Amino acid sequence: MTQYEQNAYFLLIDWQQKMQKKPSLTNRIAKGIQNKINNIIPEKVHKVLTVTIEKMIKAVLFGAKYTTTEKLPTEASFQLRESYIRQQITFYQKTASVEGAIIGAGGILLGLAEFPILIGIKIKLLFNIASLYGFNIKDYKERLYILYIFQLAYSSQQRRNEIFQLLDNWEMYSSRLPDQAEEFDWRTFQQEYRDYIDLAKMAQLIPIIGAPVGAIANYHLLAQLGETAMNCFRMRILPRLSQIK
Template sequence: MNLEPREELEKELQIINKWEKEQKGLWFWDRIGRLPFKILDKVTPSFIQKRLGALLDEIGSYIQTGGKYLTKESAIIRKVEVHSPNLNITTIEDISRDVPLQVMDKVGQDIKKSGSHLATVQGASTGIGGVFTLAIDIPLLLGMSIKTLQDMAVAYGYNPRDKQERVFIVKCLQFTTSDVIGKKTLLKEMENMVLPGSESKREIASELQGWREVVYTYRDQFGWKKLLQMVPVAGIIFGAFTNRSMISDMADTGMMLYKKRRIIERMKEIGSTD
C-alpha cells in the first residue's frame, strides 16, 4: 500500500536535504567550546569524576547491549494511535507499514515538546548546585538524548532494540554534536547504511565499541555553555536553557534522519511496483 505519492515523498526529501545543508555550518563558539572542560577536569573533585565515569559506563551498556535505557514502545504506539484513530496500530511494524508520514511527524513533534520540557526542568534542577551537580547532569542529559532518539525511531517505524538501530542512534548523537567536517562524514556513513544500492558490509559490534568517543565528544561540545552552569543559583538559568536546546536539537536530528530513511524506503517500494 502506497501511503504517499512519489511527488510528495520527493518534496519532503528536498526539505530534509535542505536541513542537512544548513547543519553543516560551524558556529564560532563551537570551535573553542571544548577548552573550558580541560579546566573543569582539573578542578572537579575525584569522587565526582568517579561517579561520572560510572554513569557513563551505564550509558555504554545500553549502546552495546540494548540495556535499561530502552524506550517504552507502548507509550509511543499510544501516541500514534491518538493521531490515527482509524488505524489499528499495535506494533512497530504496523507503524512502518500503515502510518502516513504526516502522522509520524505529529508524533515526532509531541516527543520533541515533552522531551524539551523535561530537559528544561532537569537542567534547572542540576543547575542549582554548580560544579557538583554538573557532574551528574551530563550523563543524565545523554540518557535523555538516547531516549529521545529511541522514541523517534519508534515513531517512524524502526525498532530501537535492533543493533543496527543502536548504531544509527550513535550516529545521530554524533551528528548533533559534531563540527562541519564531522557532519559531512556522518551523513555519508548514514547514507551507506540506508540508501538502496549503496549498502556496505559493516562490523556493527566494532562500531558500537566507539561509544566512548561519542560520550566524550558529547560532553566537550557543551564547553563554555555548561561552564556557566558551575555558578550556583545562576546555573539554574543556564542549565535549563542549555538542556532544552540540546534535547530540541537532538529531536530535530532524529525526526529528519529517521524521516529521510522512511521516505527512501517508501520511494523504493513505489519504484518496485511501477
C-alpha cells in the first residue's frame, strides 16, 4: 500500500470504532431533542415525508436518472479518486447550503418543497462517489448499498451499529439478495428507513429559525454523508489493495 492508502486505512479504523460505539448520554439526549422537534411537526407533514422517501427509494432502485455520473479511468490511483471525491463533496455542500438558506426562510410549506430536492442532491453525491471509486452503479445491489450508506449517515447510534455490521459484511449479505431489483422487499426497507432519516432537518420546517438552520444543517449533513460514504467504500477497497500490493 502507498503512504496515502495507509493513512486512509488508519482513518478508516478510527471511523469504524466510532460506528461501533454504544449510545452515549449525549446520543440519547440528542435523540430526545429530535423526537421533540418531530412532535412539533403536524402529522400530515410526516405523511408527505413518508411518501417522498418511498418514491425516492423506488427511483433509486428502479430509475435511470442517476446513471450519469462522474467517472475516472480504470487505472486511476486511489489517491486521485479521493481527491476528485473531496471536490464533489465540497461542491454539493455549498450547493445544499445555499439552497437550504433560501428555502428554509419559508417555513413548513417551502421546507416540504425542499425535502425531495435535498434528498436528490444527497443521492446524486453518493452516486458520484460510488462511480469515482469505480463501482458499477447500474447494478441495483450497488444502489442498495448507497441507500444503506444514506441511512447509516443519519441514524441514531443504536441503529448505526446494526447498519454498520450489515455493511461490514456486505459481500455475504449481498450474495443472498435476489438477482433482480423488482424482487427486493423495498417496502420493509422504506418503513425502517423512514423512522431514522434526516430527523435533524425537521427543525428547518419551524418558522423563523428555518433559514439559518437550513444553511448550517445542509452544509454539515452533506459533510457527514461524504465522510460516511468515503469510509464505507474504503472498507471494500483498502483490504483488496493491501492484498494486491
